[in-house]
Amino acid sequence: MSSISFIALKTIWIKECTRFLRIWVQTLVPPAITMTLYFVIFGSIVGERIGDMGGRPYMEFIVPGLIMMSIITNSYSNVASSFFSAKFQRNIEEMLVAPVSPAVIIGGYVGGGLARALIVAIIVTCVSFLFVENVSIHHAGILVLTVILTSTLFSLGGLINAIHAKTFDDISIVPTFVLTPLTYLGGVFFSIQLLPGIWEQVAQANPVLYMVNAFRYGFLGVSDVNVGVALAVIIGFNLVLFTLAFTLLKRGAGIRS
């Protein structure tokens, strides 16, 4: 990467981080409150009646899933709302008139989504300390790799959504009708081994399942799926979405007439 591209990449990244830090009440506080509620309701109140899951107390079992859920929603919504706002206010033109390549634009926005997801992940992990006494880390490398790959994946998803979106409603359709069902059915609150027969196999078509389980493996050392397969699936989705985002930006889809 040339030094000019690196400066442009750093500029977009700093701009993105400044944006979500400036509105921290909207971007960083809500995940902490939402996850506290999940821990209280599903962990403390309901969890005690459920007992163990995956060989762990229910509260410990859901911690990785809830952190991953925060990572997914925050990385996606950060890029989707920021890029669409730039389109809506037309300040995306600041980048389009400059010698900034599509790869640099993708890198800058994804970097912003990744930064927000990491900060939220740290906040939610700290919240989990209030409810779980021993948060152990089984494999730090897999933990970090899964966080980075998942944040990147959903940042790319948010970017593609924003490229296609024509109204603010369009950037809430995918999170509502696709992302939320996939996340809830992706093994955040339960082990897919509990699903009857065919449904266990159907659940394996859900990409979120691989992210939640790879992350859970990094934390607890337990997973419903093979961790190698899980990482391969996430990397595969990343490559597909990056190629799609790059092609769309290069063509000027949704941003050039």
Added chain:
Amino acid sequence: MKALSIRGLKKTYKGGHEALKGIDLDVEEGDFFALLGPNGAGKSTTIGIISSLVNKSSGTVNVFGYDLDTQLVDLKRQIGLVPQEFNFNQFETVQQIVVNQAGYYGVPRELAKQRAEKYLKQLSLWDKRDSPARMLSGGMKRRLMIARALLHEPKLLILDEPTAGVDIELRRSMWDYLETINKQGITIILTTHYLEEAETLCRNIGIIDHGTIIENTSIKRLLATLNMETFVFDLAVSEGQSSTANLTLESFTWRALDDHTIEVDVEKSQGLNRVFEQLSAQHVTVLSMRNKANRLEELFVNLVEKGRKPTAAEA
């Protein structure tokens, strides 16, 4: 060297609207060039294509020798764009906006901050550097867009109606600033609806209508083609002259606007001296005189109307 060279540029939008029908246009290095045309004529589409905000359908665009299709990165570095509408992030501060823009062009952050100070001071915005852009007045926002376009120190500055909605005082200070940077070597292309602005600032002109260039020449040469001008005279009528109604002006077409004001159509061959001679002979003192309309405006209207007259076949 040519700052801009356009050949056979065409643009047809998705709905089938043909915005540009194969235009050719040249702008020399160091020029102050006006691109004029009625609303919807194709000015913004042309600027959009040059600054790569709009994809062209066909044709070639060269900026300082760099080709739009094959040397896009180098071409973009030559251009600073001041768009018609405010297109910065309203929540960012003035300094963030200009420093970030420099960053997109690869200007290191420390250097960008130094340049931001220089240009924001020149455009009287330094005191507002920490204010969010939404808190600025309309005139300040216009100046901010000029500062933003200059941060990477382009050789060609394109301004799309930069003084729209700006008060007279600020407009004149912006004219002064643009003249100064033009003298320093920056080529300027300007679109405007204020023809006085084009006549005051620009040396060469292109007039575009219905996606076609209908005139591309120097302003001096264009004004020389104006055969007739209308002048308004404010008169002090002396004793014995009850009103302008009693005046006579032989071989001139003229109209009385009120008791003390007349307007006279003067052909280039007639000259103004004969008007003064006849008024003087009737003991009428001329207090002041002015053009009824901007000269360029008259030519512009004539050219556009001429271009729109139906041909015999169309009629």
